[in-house]
Amino acid sequence: MDCHPRGRGRGRGGRGNRNEESRDVRLSKSLSYALRHGANKMGLQMNSDGFVFVEELLAHQQFRSFSLEDVERVVATNDKQRFKLCNHPEDGRLQIRANQGHSVKVTDLELRAVALDDPDYPREAVHGSYMKHWPSIRSQGISRMNRTHIHLAPGLPGEGGVISGMRQSCDLAVYIDVAKAMSDGIQFFWSENGVLLTPGDAAGMLAPCYFSQAQRLKPSPCEIELH
Known part of the structure; x- marks a missing residue:
């Protein structure tokens, strides 16, 4: 599985932009809710390992104002490393999951x-x-x-x-x-x-x-x- 840090670009406006930072906070909180608790309620398909395809996530109404670049930046710069981006091992599609904090049962979270x-x-x-x-x-x-x-x-x-x-x-x-x-x-x-x-x-x-x-x-x- 191709898993690695991604998206170190500054994105629109740069991280020095206050509005950009507030967008990042909103996106991080929305990602935390969707990937830890609310995927099923939101109609998102979560695999047994906790991953959701990024393209499906960004198509959801709650995330339509954000881009792939936004997601990659938030994952790369999150101080607690809450999220993980990976390419699916079979079709290469980009997927994302929360590393921990789930209220939904995730059977293959790769915990040690x-x-x-x-x-x-x-x-x-x-x-x-x-x-x-x-x-x-x-x-x-x-x-x-x-x-x-x-x-x-x-x-x-x-x-x-x-x-x-x-x-x-x-x-x-x-x-x-x-x-x-x-x-x-x-x-x-x-x-x-x-x-x-x-x-x-x-x-x-x-x-x-x-x-x-x-x-x-x-x-x-x-x-x-x-x-």
Whole structure:
């Protein structure tokens, strides 16, 4: 499968143009919704590996104001590498998918399973959230909600090249003892853009017993009690 970074051009008006940047934000958000959640509702055909053909995407009413160049630019410049462009291995048609974050079931997302004997698996990972949710998280655990996975990062954004796994706006970091969770049979996977994913337990949860520490991130980092 021919998969590679594409579309590094500046596009109409250049990235320095404020209107262009706002268009890119709108396109990125629309792509995230379509490729993670809404393809079927929008009448878009999504393959089992999560890919949608770009020509079909751009023909949809929601994307008709955007061009192939716009899509390529947004994919190439997205700071969290949320999307992947590929040529279909059989007919060469260009296709796009989200690397993670799906609420729809994608069976062939090319996730890499993490094993306890992997030399590079993170013993600890971070889930980003918000202090307003801390009372519920502390008592009940972290839920995957309507998504297929809980998202974790191998560190805080900016640490050791960490680019994705939690939002920059998060003011709560909950550290997960990955080794303990894996020893209890909970599975973890790496996405293509370096996000650590887990479906959680049978109920879709990471229980508080797997929390190793928690921090309030803003206005300044401060450890908070787990119990």
